[in-house]
Each structure stands twice: as C-alpha cells, then as structure tokens.
Amino acid sequence: MIPPLPLWIEIPVALLLALSGLFTLGAAIGVVRFRAFFQRMHPPALAFSFSAWCVTLASILYFSAQDGVLSLHAWLIIIFLSLTVPVTTLLLSRTELFRRRNAGDPDMPPPLSACVQPPDNGGPPQH
Amino acid sequence: MMRRLFPAPLLSLALLALWLLLNNTALGPGQWLLGAFLGVLVPLLTHRLRPTPVRFRRPGVALRLFLQVGYDVIVWNWRVLRGTLAAGERMPRGGFVVVPLDMRDPNGLAVLAAIMCVIPGTIWSELAMDRSALLVHMFDLDNAEAEIALIKGRYERPLMEIFE
Numbered sequence: 001m002i003p004p005l006p007l008w009i010e011i012p013v014a015l016l017l018a019l020s021g022l023f024t025l026g027a028a029i030g031v032v033r034f035r036a037f038f039q040r041m042h043p044p045a046l047a048f049s050f051s052a053w054c055v056t057l058a059s060i061l062y063f064s065a066q067d068g069v070l071s072l073h074a075w076l077i078i079i080f081l082s083l084t085v086p087v088t089t090l091l092l093s094r095t096e097l098f099r100r101r102n103a104g105d106p107d108m109p110p111p112l113s114a115c116v117q118p119p120d121n122g123g124p125p126q127h
Numbered sequence: 128m129m130r131r132l133f134p135a136p137l138l139s140l141a142l143l144a145l146w147l148l149l150n151n152t153a154l155g156p157g158q159w160l161l162g163a164f165l166g167v168l169v170p171l172l173t174h175r176l177r178p179t180p181v182r183f184r185r186p187g188v189a190l191r192l193f194l195q196v197g198y199d200v201i202v203w204n205w206r207v208l209r210g211t212l213a214a215g216e217r218m219p220r221g222g223f224v225v226v227p228l229d230m231r232d233p234n235g236l237a238v239l240a241a242i243m244c245v246i247p248g249t250i251w252s253e254l255a256m257d258r259s260a261l262l263v264h265m266f267d268l269d270n271a272e273a274e275i276a277l278i279k280g281r282y283e284r285p286l287m288e289i290f291e
Contacts, residue, residue: 023208030211038250039221042266043211045247050204073151086244086251093252093264109223113256 009065013058020054023047037096041089048085053078132167134174137183139166181234185288192285199281200246207247207266219267223252226261226275230283233258235290242282249278 004010023046030043059074100108133139146162147154183189210219230236236258243251243263253262265274 023204026208026211030207030214033211033214036221038223038252038264039219039266041250041264042207042221042247045245046204046207049200049245049247053200067152069152071151073148076145076148079145082241082245086241089244090240090251093250097252109225109262112225112253112260112262 005062005065009061013062016054016058016061020051020058023051023054027051038093041092045089048081052081133170135170135177135181137181138170142166142169179233181290183289188285188288192282192289195281195285196242196246203246203248210267220269221264221266222268222271223262223264224268224271224275226263226278228255228259228261228283229279230287230291231258232287232290235286238290239282239286243278249274 027043027046030046031040034040034043056074056077060072063071063074097108101111143159143162143166146165147158150158228236230239236254240251240254243249248266250264251261252264255261263278265271
C-alpha cells in the first residue's frame, strides 16, 4: 500500500500530467486535421517536446517526494529523446523531399546544391 | 599520454554523469568505477566515428543557449497547438524558407539540426553541399523574415561562438 502524498505535491503532479495530455491530444488532432506531409510533421513535435517534459517533471516530483531523495533519472528521457528524435525527423523529411522531387512535384523547393538534382527521366541517376 | 587516453575529455565526463544518473540513487563506489570505465572506453572506441575534434568554448554562452532553447520550445509548443486547434477558421500557411548560413563547423551544425528538430514548428529539411544554406519547413510562414533573423541570431551566433 502506497501512503498518500501531501496535497502540495499531488496538485502540481496532476496539473503537469493534465497539461501533457492536453498537448498530446493537440498533436493527435493535428495529425488528423492536416493533409500535407510536411505540415503534418509539426504537431507530433508537441508530443515529444513539451508533453514529454511535463510527464518527466511530474515523475521526478512524485518519486522524489515518495522516496524522500531527489530521484533524477527520469531526466534521461528528455536527454535521450532530444538525441534520437532528430534522427527520425531528418530521415522522414529527407525521404519525403527526395520522393516528391523525383516525382516532379512543383510544390517542392529546388535542391540547394546542383549535384543532388534528380534525374529527368525518373530512372537511376547517371554518374 | 593524457590526450591519447582521453581523446574527448568532455565526452568522458558526460558518460560518467549519464551512468550515475541512470543508476539514480544507488551510488556506491562500484557504480563510480563502472561509469569511469565507460568514460574511458567509449571515447576510445568511437574515436574514429568523430572525424573532426570538438572544440567547445564559452560554457556561459552554451548555458544561455540551453535556457533559450528550453524557453523557445515552450513558446513554439503553444503556438503550434493554437495554430492546430484554430485550423478550422484559418489554415496555417506552412512552407519552406532558405536560411543562409555563416557557420561551417560540422559539430555546430549538428547541434543546430538537433535544436531545429526538437523545436516544434521548424523542420530541418536540407543542407547545401557547401554548408552555405539551409532549407527549413516552417509551420506558419506569416513572418518568415523575422523567423530567419531569429534562427540566425538566437541559435547560429551562439553556436559559432561555442564551436568556432
């Protein structure tokens, strides 16, 4: 049986968890609502930035109060997320840019360097 | 001798801190020893994966940049959330902008990429081969000029001070 925590700990923990849920819900709504791929990539960033921070902070508060010592290891979630998220984000955006440019989408911006120009015929690049 | 044993002293320290943090409150001498072992071994093993040595200066600027990014993440979260929920009345005009770059250091650019990916509302999409420009997708293009100036002033300049 876990003994109940003082109210002044439970209120901020509950507020942080609710705030995190709100932003994650916003992220989900954004994924449903937006149609364009790149526009769709923005809302999920809410879930892994501010929402994740709130849950982590709530966890640190709760377990530090429960054990009576500062328990900071949940902080690593933030560190590891900010190290791994750019990998997937970059991979997704690069892939989409490459595919749409190869398909000749006029909405896509031209390549920044001449040497990554997609081939005209849609076949494999000639070197 | 010291340089050969510790090719990246900052990385060694960070690994030790990470190991101690991972073990949370159970910090006996054994954990310190294991963390120190990791701190020596991992930089030696991954030495060849880091082609350019990291020159890290001005920790004060780095701390200020860290706090600035934390604050900006919260501000941008709020803006993207509001833009998403209000999309029924006004669809945000997302689009690409080209940011001219002055920074050439690959380590600094890597950190800039991480910052742009963590902040909602900006997606790092392409880097020119000669590292002279950057393609970014913005959530809302309403004042793109101001955003470009912001990226350059807030993130690129401190990173240049730290890494170049």
